[in-house]
Amino acid sequence: MLEEMKAKIKTIVSEILEVPQDKLSDEARFFEDLNVDSMMALEIVASIEKKLKIVIPEEEIPKLRSLKNVFESLDKLMMK
Amino acid sequence: MNDIWSIEKIQEILPQRYPFLFIDKVLEVNKEQGKVVCIKNFTINDYFFAGHFPANPVTPGVIIIEALAQASIILYAALKPEIAARHPDYYLGKVEVKFLKPVKPGDQLVLEVKKEKAMANAGIVKAMAKVNNNIVAEGTIVFGVKEKQ
Numbered sequence: 001m002l003e004e005m006k007a008k009i010k011t012i013v014s015e016i017l018e019v020p021q022d023k024l025s026d027e028a029r030f031f032e033d034l035n036v037d038s039m040m041a042l043e044i045v046a047s048i049e050k051k052l053k054i055v056i057p058e059e060e061i062p063k064l065r066s067l068k069n070v071f072e073s074l075d076k077l078m079m080k
Numbered sequence: 081m082n083d084i085w086s087i088e089k090i091q092e093i094l095p096q097r098y099p100f101l102f103i104d105k106v107l108e109v110n111k112e113q114g115k116v117v118c119i120k121n122f123t124i125n126d127y128f129f130a131g132h133f134p135a136n137p138v139t140p141g142v143i144i145i146e147a148l149a150q151a152s153i154i155l156y157a158a159l160k161p162e163i164a165a166r167h168p169d170y171y172l173g174k175v176e177v178k179f180l181k182p183v184k185p186g187d188q189l190v191l192e193v194k195k196e197k198a199m200a201n202a203g204i205v206k207a208m209a210k211v212n213n214n215i216v217a218e219g220t221i222v223f224g225v226k227e228k229q
Contacts, residue, residue: 038201039173039222046197046204058199 001071005052009070012047016040026068044070054078083109085154093157093164094150099127102147103191109158114195116158118151124185139183144217145175148207151191152221155205159198160225168227173202177219187211193221201225 014021017034030036036044041064045056048070054077056064064070085106094101108117122139129137149172157164183189189209196204202225208218 037173037224038199039224042197042199042202042204043174043222061199 001075005074006071008051009048009074010067012051013044013067013070016043016047024067026071027066029066031065048074083158085109090154094153095167095170096150100146101150102143103150103154106154107190109154111158114155114159114198116151116155116193118147118154118191118193120147120189120191122183122185122187122189126185129185137185139187139189141177141179141217144179144183144189144209145177145221147189148177148191148193148209148217148219149175149221149223151193152203152205152207152223155193155195156198156203156223156225159195160200163200163225163227166227168225171224171226173222173224175219175221177207177217177221179217181211181214181216183209183211183216189216196220 010021010024014024017036017040019034028034030041041061045061045064049056054074056077060073063073087104090103090106094103102120103118104121105119106116107119124137128140128143132138132140153170189211192208192210194206196206202223204220204222207221209216
């Protein structure tokens with residue numbers, strides 16, 4: 001995935017979670033480390049869909065457990 | 081597919097009751113488009129007008145948000161009937177709403193809610209409230225759904 005797109009996604013996640021970007025590592029686990037709840041997770045998905053103009057299927061959402069997972073999932077989705 | 085709901089059917093889905101039930105009727109349920117249209121009528125007999133405000137009755141904005149949130153539950157129940165049938169707890173997560181015009185006694189509030197995302201444990205909707213076809217409030221509501229233990 002392009003660094004530019006990664007940066008965009010990181011900005012979206014950082015804004016929704018209100019966590020500064022420098023404290024948001026790619027490996028940090030959304031639910032365990034960042035206290036993300038199901039509503040914030042859905043907000044992240046909706047915002048990524050809108051800003052990057054892609055559709056993330058519902059069954060993919062539970063797999064998005066860290067920024068790294070998001071990058072990997074989107075890579076797969078965009079290859080399709 | 082359109083489906084008009086009576087107050088009895090509304091009460092099967094919404095856990096809210098007097099004095100906090102803010103849907104009188106469901107005019108339209110469109111599962112394909114992920115949209116519902118509901119109605120709430122305000123009258124000078126509504127209890128909050130006595131205090132909000134004496135000599136200047138205006139519907140509190142939070143009550144309009146609550147009405148939109150209740151319409152969101154109706155939409156969720158239409159989209160996920162198997163989950164709604166188990167009467168989960170619904171709770172508000174985040175609300176971003178602009179208020180454009182005051183709503184007065186005698187006004188009929190038309191509540192239009194459209195799905196952005198609906199999952200087993202959360203949902204996001206675009207919500208709009210109109211009076212006489214003029215938008216009085218609009219925004220986005222994020223809510224959670226949790227099955228009772």
